[in-house]
Amino acid sequence: MIQIYDTDVVFHKEWYALKNINLKIEKGEFIFVTGPSGCGKTTLLRLMYMDIFPTKGEVIVAGYHSSSIKSKEIPFLRRKIGVIFQDFKLLQDRDLFDNVSFALQVTATPRKQIKEKVLKTIADVHLSHKRDSFPYQLSGGEQQRVSIARALVREPFILLADEPTGNVDPESTKQILELLKDINASGTAVIMATHEIHLVKKSPFRKIVVKMGEVIEDTKDNLKEEIFLDNL
């Protein structure tokens, strides 16, 4: 499904945002990517939806190679992927319903089907009562849930979730995790970046710990708390 070989990402010369990454993610896996602020979680996910390209190495997602993909193919890659962005990236001039349905409109889904699917997904994230609200009329947590709904509505093969619970309360966090686990159970690979280590620590899923741009841990075992401390 996703393979990353010997990949570096360098934003400024000599400064590695990601260094020597090697990863293989299979169909239907559930993976946590964790690590301290600024370690490179978002950058890793951006590689996967080909928002950026590796400075060195190769990223292969759903059969598309980062070294040979054409401009025209990128939209089709992205349609196979659902992304929950850390900064939501909502269309400011569309209301909640339109924001979610937009993800289906780009794939030319029939109208009726769009409406049905969108309404269901909005209900899943408990936002039915806000369907006519514009992003600026929503609270931080509500916006985050819109972003989640937009990623889920397309029932993607791969779901990239960048801190999907950063702006919601513990109760909502639990619900969102359930949602992600559900969709994973239906066969979607879920890769979730999070800094909430207590969420991850004792989970039975695969956990990738990034620090200073390098993968320092890739395991299904429990993580130790010290992993975030400065002096590792």
Add this chain to the structure above:
Amino acid sequence: MIQIYDTDVVFHKEWYALKNINLKIEKGEFIFVTGPSGCGKTTLLRLMYMDIFPTKGEVIVAGYHSSSIKSKEIPFLRRKIGVIFQDFKLLQDRDLFDNVSFALQVTATPRKQIKEKVLKTIADVHLSHKRDSFPYQLSGGEQQRVSIARALVREPFILLADEPTGNVDPESTKQILELLKDINASGTAVIMATHEIHLVKKSPFRKIVVKMGEVIEDTKDNLKEEIFLDNL
């Protein structure tokens, strides 16, 4: 310092974002505002820096009354308040240093003094190495810390922090809390909205719990976990 009397906020007719709020906040207090996603925390803080005005009732901050404040006076009120915004609100066309120093430039602080203060504050939030980066070059957590630095650099009388730890890891969360406590110790009133109930639950500070726009708890005692559950 801050008084709120019988205040309602109604965005859409008949739908209360805040209802019948009565609060009194003294000089130098440290207060958590907590509650589930969309309960009205941000709205409550926006009342305090007079970004919105109450539909009913009266808000008094640092001697300015919401019913009688003049357009011209608002900037001066805001200079007494430091705000950490939930969505950061960084100036996209200025680098980190300029973003933080902007808060001082508007008050016509001498240049030398600005540089000194800004550099110190940036160091406090561990971002010295990123001082030339623009917001789009920063990770979510880093942007949040810039927003924190901008609020702190002016050494305000009142600090409003809207989920200042939503995008950072547990270690950074601790550091930021320490920072807020330090500034509180020097006499600044700190009002921090957060949904991380485990951060708040056992803290010795005053805690205000908002739910569906109403204050349902205002106490220094420990909070019960159930407070976030749907069926309170």
Add this chain to the structure above:
Amino acid sequence: MFILREAFRGLSKNKLMALVTFGVMFFSLFIFGLFLISTVNLFLLIQKAEEKVGISAFLEDELSDNEIESLKRDISSLMGVQEVIFVSKSEAFEKFREDLGEDSDLLEALETNPLPASFDIKLYESFKDPKNLESISRKVDAMPGVEEIKYGEEWVKILDRVVKVLVGIDLILGVIISFSSIFVVANTIKLTVFARRKQIEIMELVGATHRFIISPFLVEGVIEGILAGGFASGLLFGIYNIFAARLGDFIQVTRELFIIVVVFGTLLGYIGSHISVKKFLRAPIGTELPKGK
């Protein structure tokens, strides 16, 4: 100074916007300048044409010098008459010969001078319309000793009609061009401010006064206005100079014209920025709940 620094960083950070504003202003001012030049020359032309408008009063042949003198005095005292010039029989013949030019040979076949003496009557500007011409002519015609009156009725009527039409078109175009310029420039600036509305909002939230936020925009607008005005009048002057030698005094352009263009540009920049930025400052207190954009 901080505001100047901010203005220059605004211009350099937002080159696209600065360029567009400059371009729109330049275009508007160029057209405005063209219009001014055309108008000035149109009026010069009209003035020249109207200078030629006058009344000729042909006299009976047997008038004495005294009678002519008193007739001249009578005509001069009419309202609207600026000057009365006597043209003798021989002067008239000489002039006719000149007018004929190459064909003048055939005058040699003439044995007597059949042309009458006359008065050329010049009128004040405001009396050069068909109505006044007619009424004055009638009065002169009624005087004893005056044989016939000519003032080119048809020609005066045509001139009057053409002038009215041209001035009308000029006025309408002037109104359209001026208003369009102001509208387009103000809205373009508004657009550039619109693109920065988030930044303005953030500045307000951080405690910047309205003056602090507006000033850099005003300075930007004025700089762009001056530059656009300067370039527009520069280009106009350049084009004029290329052809000046060949145009003779057919078209005239004065320095004031260029100054007007630059001043208009500066005003456009200032006023445009002022209005635009104000629009994007937060709703003043008392109005409902803000941010609804």
Add this chain to the structure above:
Amino acid sequence: MFILREAFRGLSKNKLMALVTFGVMFFSLFIFGLFLISTVNLFLLIQKAEEKVGISAFLEDELSDNEIESLKRDISSLMGVQEVIFVSKSEAFEKFREDLGEDSDLLEALETNPLPASFDIKLYESFKDPKNLESISRKVDAMPGVEEIKYGEEWVKILDRVVKVLVGIDLILGVIISFSSIFVVANTIKLTVFARRKQIEIMELVGATHRFIISPFLVEGVIEGILAGGFASGLLFGIYNIFAARLGDFIQVTRELFIIVVVFGTLLGYIGSHISVKKFLRAPIGTELPKGK
């Protein structure tokens, strides 16, 4: 259809931008139309003036009909000559009398007709410049039986100079106006797209193809272009109509002109949008790391 729906929501959601784009286009097209009308009429005027250019060949008095006939044939065979018309002595006298108009009384004093017979020689358009006129005149003058040649040398030279200057100015203005229009409109559209660049970026991230993103912008641009072109030519037509009655055939405006304005507007909208939106699509693959704006 989705794209149409999107275009209309784009227009209605971003009224300010739509208005500014419309305004700038309208202004440009109005000026462009004015320029077209002026140019067309300028050329009509030149044509009319040049129609009057011709050569008069005055003949010796004692030529026989045969000689005249053969002379006419000789002249007709010269390169550049379109038509040769014979004017007899009496026709010349009649015409002179008409030309004098009111002054014609004095011709009655004449006893003989001093005017010679002549040929009016009309030339093809392209031979109506001073050089060709001179060379043809010289050839005609050399023919036996031709007494004198006249073709208004000075007048032709002045006309030639004025035409060159006017066409030169017209060309320069045309280039400036066309390029400015295109530049200003394209950049204004770019500005409106710039204000929505975040939205475009998000659309790309959600998997919209470039065509899907561009199409609504193109439709918007074309709609605005057509409307602006329509309004501009409508206004021009309106102004023309107000004065049409009084202008006679002094200024002419054809329907094609308005169609050109609308077509130009449509093109402006289409091309402007196309270029602009492309600019804000993500950097194509292979270029470094994106987003650095």
